[in-house]
Ligand SMILES: Nc1nc2c(ncn2[C@@H]2O[C@H](COP(=O)(O)OP(=O)(O)OP(=O)(O)O)[C@@H](O)[C@H]2O)c(=O)[nH]1
């Protein structure tokens with residue numbers, strides 16, 4: 434089944450906890466702190482692959498989870514880093530969170546970290562300072578990033594075939610490429626986009642055949658225009674018109690209107706207009722129709738006539754198509770030399786915070802303080818003391834006092850943890 438949009442839950446590995454431990458040495462009553470740091474959590478990484486064609490696999494594995502880091506150990510032993518999760522997706526996959534694009538995988542082998550693993554917590558060996566000689570505090574590992582994403586496949590073909598149902602799109606694809614699309618003499622034979630590779634003029638073209646469009650497709654008529662997203666990024670649109678149609682000019686305008694009503698105006702793309710199925714027709718009739726089209730269409734529109742059955746006009750069509758594709762590819766290289774959005778990073782070093790009082794509880798929020806809180810074990814008095822130290826330095830205690838906090842009142846850090854003042 435062709436699946437081109439799926440919701441996927443992504444969870445990077447949690448950081449391992451740091452540990453509290455003290456050296457045990459002969460003749461030394463109490464050695465210094467030697468608790469190691471936790472290992473970092475693994476990242477979730479996606480990699481685009483030409484060998485993947487659909488997102489169907491994600492219908493069955495909706496959770497992508499990287500491993501967590503291990504805890505630290507005594508003798509300053511660092512916990513092991515969690516393994517990254519490497520996920521293969523088809524080239525053309527766009528990944529977003531709440532409609533905001535975080536990764537756009539447009540070329541084979543392109544890699545992107547979509548969720549960062551949490552940082553491992555510090556062990557107590559880290560906290561030797563002159564004021565804190567025997568620290569009994571270690572940090573918890575930071576949780577890995579977690580969110581719901583949407584994976585969407587927008588094929589990146591060079592050439593897109595469009596036209597009314599039954600125009601001969603799939604027949605053309607089948608006759609020029611390795612693809613074996615279904616062909617029949619009724620509308621809407623093709624229900625899902627098909628791709629084929631065409632070898633021509635020392636290059637290969639990726640051609641997409643999409644289901645037929647009809648008048649009102651952009652408003653959902655027929656199979657609608659949702660498949661147009663697969664030709665959003667093609668260099669050339671090849672617009673096929675059945676020569677047997679009474680009014681080929683009108684047919685042209687029907688499709689052209691749907692292309693322009695689509696959410697990206699596709700009617701302005703380089704386009705070739707191609708009359709099909711000319712094998713059973715007299716040359717005069719075909720020439721007449723070409724003339725008709727040329728007279729009505731925008732100037733410089735190339736109009737060709739082909740027969741997929743006896744290969745008439747196919748070489749010329751491929752020559753012109755590959756020339757335009759080469760030109761457009763060069764243009765794209767110029768514009769696109771900045772790599773597409775590599776890694777999402779909502780920077781967390783935001784030191785702003787806020788204190789709000791609600792039903793006698795003082796609620797503290799803010800990126801930075803919440804991050805520290807996540808790494809704090811609220812059951813451990815030493816860890817809590819350290820958190821309070823940090824809050825004092827950040828000026829949060831000052832604000833709590835200003836808002837009239839009393840000994841014994843509760844302080845809640847976001848939804849993470851709570852302590853008595
Ligand atoms: N004589 C002749 N018939 C053709 C030619 N190309 C296509 N046909 C016929 O036209 C009919 C429709 O062809 P398809 O290739 O399925 O058309 P389509 O545009 O893919 O149609 P949808 O998938 O429904 O949008 C079939 O019966 C084909 O055999 C051609 O070059 N010559």
Ligand SMILES: [Mg+2]
Pocket residue numbers: 602603604615616622623642644
């Ligand atoms: Mg078809």
